[in-house]
Amino acid sequence: MIQPLWLRRGQAAGADVSKRVAVLTSGGDCPGLNAALRSLVLAGHQRGWTMLGIERGFRGLLADPPAVRGLTAADVPAARMAEGGTFLGATSDLDPFAVPEAGGRVDRGDQLAAALAQIAAEAVIVIGGDGTLRMAHKLALRTPVPVIGLPKTIDNDVTGSERTIGFASAVAVAAEAVARLATTAASHDRLLVLETMGRTVGHLALAAATAGAADAVLIPELPLQNPEDWSALAQRLSHAPSAVVVVAEGAARGVAVAETLERLTSRTARATVLGHLQRGGPAVPEDRLLAAAFATAAIAAVATGGDDTAILWQGGRPVPVPLAAIAAAARPVEPAGLEVAMARAAGVWLPAG
Numbered sequence: 001m002i003q004p005l006w007l008r009r010g011q012a013a014g015a016d017v018s019k020r021v022a023v024l025t026s027g028g029d030c031p032g033l034n035a036a037l038r039s040l041v042l043a044g045h046q047r048g049w050t051m052l053g054i055e056r057g058f059r060g061l062l063a064d065p066p067a068v069r070g071l072t073a074a075d076v077p078a079a080r081m082a083e084g085g086t087f088l089g090a091t092s093d094l095d096p097f098a099v100p101e102a103g104g105r106v107d108r109g110d111q112l113a114a115a116l117a118q119i120a121a122e123a124v125i126v127i128g129g130d131g132t133l134r135m136a137h138k139l140a141l142r143t144p145v146p147v148i149g150l151p152k153t154i155d156n157d158v159t160g161s162e163r164t165i166g167f168a169s170a171v172a173v174a175a176e177a178v179a180r181l182a183t184t185a186a187s188h189d190r191l192l193v194l195e196t197m198g199r200t201v202g203h204l205a206l207a208a209a210t211a212g213a214a215d216a217v218l219i220p221e222l223p224l225q226n227p228e229d230w231s232a233l234a235q236r237l238s239h240a241p242s243a244v245v246v247v248a249e250g251a252a253r254g255v256a257v258a259e260t261l262e263r264l265t266s267r268t269a270r271a272t273v274l275g276h277l278q279r280g281g282p283a284v285p286e287d288r289l290l291a292a293a294f295a296t297a298a299i300a301a302v303a304t305g306g307d308d309t310a311i312l313w314q315g316g317r318p319v320p321v322p323l324a325a326i327a328a329a330a331r332p333v334e335p336a337g338l339e340v341a342m343a344r345a346a347g348v349w350l351p352a353g
């Protein structure tokens with residue numbers, strides 16, 4: 001358990017003086033980023049702060065001059081609360097601490113710090129997944145400007161955070177996909193395989209399978225490891241009138257699973273790759289509320305302290321912790337945890353593990 005900052009030090013009473021606060025979104029996008037930006041901008045304005053938007057994540061800070069602009073209420077109209085994507089843009093293929101250049105990889109961390117000084121930022125709020133938050137921590141070691149990290153990713157795998165912005169919206173899309181596949185699977189007595197995102201973890205596939213009432217789910221944390229597992233799955237599917245199997249991309253490719261199941265069961269099997277449909281489109285209300293909660297805590301962290309902070313979701317609320325606590329591996333599904341037990345209780349088959 002990562003210790004909340006308020007257990008490490010008393011809540012600072014800091015005066016609410018005017019500040020220049022920069023915000024950026026980085027890594028793969030997801031629904032709920034605009035909701036977070038809207039809440040950050042409006043809450044900052046309510047305190048009389050100047051809110052600055054850095055475009056295209058860390059890439060915008062490395063631009064010369066930095067791609068930064070003042071954000072006004074006109075940038076965050078009501079429609080932004082639900083709108084997918086990020087109006088600031090994001091970059092998912094740049095590590096500013098290892099930028100590929102002619103002579104090899106170059107560390108541009110000091111340039112990031114210099115850019116923050118150039119734009120006279122007094123705090124920077126970085127919204128990103130575990131990779132981005134680790135970069136934010138590296139940045140914090142180079143700059144005196146407080147760095148505040150907020151967790152977002154449809155993968156829901158940020159260390160120490162029970163929820164991330166974007167997860168609920170992606171689950172809604174993937175669970176609906178399961179339900180849509182189930183009706184056509186039933187019409188044709190078929191096995192249909194749905195490949196979801198989730199490069200290293202299975203939270204999204206597992207939640208979609210449970211909420212969508214799939215027949216089986218394969219996740220990286222509980223992969224099909226031996227012929228007995230495959231036989232057990234094939235046996236189960238052979239007796240089902242039709243079935244939907246959800247596969248996290250990090251566990252196996254959907255097409256390969258469909259081919260194997262066709263061979264083992266002698267039934268028609270087809271695969272669907274859901275891909276970026278899970279990242280696009282509007283944020284569900286749960287993600288909008290989560291984004292607003294994270295933004296509220298981030299603004300409070302900027303107002304009260306100078307510490308580098310990540311806001312994580314713990315026990316149903318946003319909790320500030322040291323940003324350094326994110327410098328660990330992604331949060332996997334616990335094979336013996338509640339989510340797996342819920343799936344099994346709802347009739348979803350998983351390997352024994």
Ligand code: F6P
Nearest residue numbers: 028092129153154155197198199
């Ligand atoms: O990290 C979020 C994620 O959605 C992964 O689940 C997925 O593998 C990846 O992004 C895809 O990102 P890209 O389109 O940049 O390859």
